[in-house]
Amino acid sequence: LIRQPLCNLVGNQDQGKTSLRSAISGETQGNVVIIDNDTFKQQHPNFDELVKLYEKDVVKYVTPYSNRMTEAIISRLRDKGYNLVIEGTGRTTDVPIQTATMLQAKDYEKKMYVMAVPKINSYLGTIERYETMYADDPMTARATPKQAHDIVVKNLPTNLETLHKTGLFSDIRLYNREGVKLYSSLQPPTPPIPKTPKLPGI
Numbered sequence: 001l002i003r004q005p006l007c008n009l010v011g012n013q014d015q016g017k018t019s020l021r022s023a024i025s026g027e028t029q030g031n032v033v034i035i036d037n038d039t040f041k042q043q044h045p046n047f048d049e050l051v052k053l054y055e056k057d058v059v060k061y062v063t064p065y066s067n068r069m070t071e072a073i074i075s076r077l078r079d080k081g082y083n084l085v086i087e088g089t090g091r092t093t094d095v096p097i098q099t100a101t102m103l104q105a106k107d108y109e110k111k112m113y114v115m116a117v118p119k120i121n122s123y124l125g126t127i128e129r130y131e132t133m134y135a136d137d138p139m140t141a142r143a144t145p146k147q148a149h150d151i152v153v154k155n156l157p158t159n160l161e162t163l164h165k166t167g168l169f170s171d172i173r174l175y176n177r178e179g180v181k182l183y184s185s186l187q188p189p190t191p192p193i194p195k196t197p198k199l200p201g202i
Contacts, residue, residue, distance in 0.1 A: 004109050005081045005084075006109050007083070007085075007100075007108045008084070008086070008113055009086050009096050009099065009110065010086065011114045019175060019177055020113050020179070021034065021085065032084065033077055033083065035085065037069075038066070040070060041062045042062075043065075047062060051139055056141065059142055074099065078103055089152060093159045093162045093163055096163055100166075109170050110168055110170060111170055112163060112171070113175060114160065114173065114174050114175070115177070116175065116176060117176065123146060126143070126144040130143040160172060171184055171186050
């Protein structure tokens with residue numbers, strides 16, 4: 001019996017990654033490799049020198065490197081049939097579609113997990129993340145501009161609809177910060193129970 005490998009694409013810019021990881025880990029019994037593009041940024045061979053030159057703007061100078069690292073690792077692990085969790089922001093549909101198409105060639109089952117939180121809570125989460133980064137290294141801590149955050153939030157529903165229509169994903173799920181599943185495209189929401197009309201005179 002050949003096991004079909006699984007890939008979960010995680011989209012969020014909130015601090016709820018731990019909840020999503022826990023939900024996925026529970027389904028896979030922990031048999032999964034997590035790939036987070038951000039973790040490769042500081043692995044740039046000239047990172048310290050670039051920080052001295054660009055400080056908070058260093059991210060845009062190391063992102064091409066982290067993107068190449070991410071693509072290379074996905075390709076290597078894909079060829080070996082590992083279960084994968086690939087993290088992103090959901091800012092665009094191009095990267096998820098490209099990644100899912102690449103994995104489809106290796107017969108992966110692909111699911112999309114998304115953190116669903118109120119807009120204000122999501123933005124506050126980016127501030128909390130910035131404060132944590134600042135405490136660790138003030139020179140490289142970089143806040144998320146509110147306008148950029150709000151654009152992602154505004155586009156996310158449309159992006160998810162686009163991804164769903166591609167047919168590349170067997171399931172698209174929404175979770176809250178507590179790790180509770182709010183929605184699955186395999187289980188349409190139950191329609192609300194209609195209210196009983198009030199009889200005259202009662």
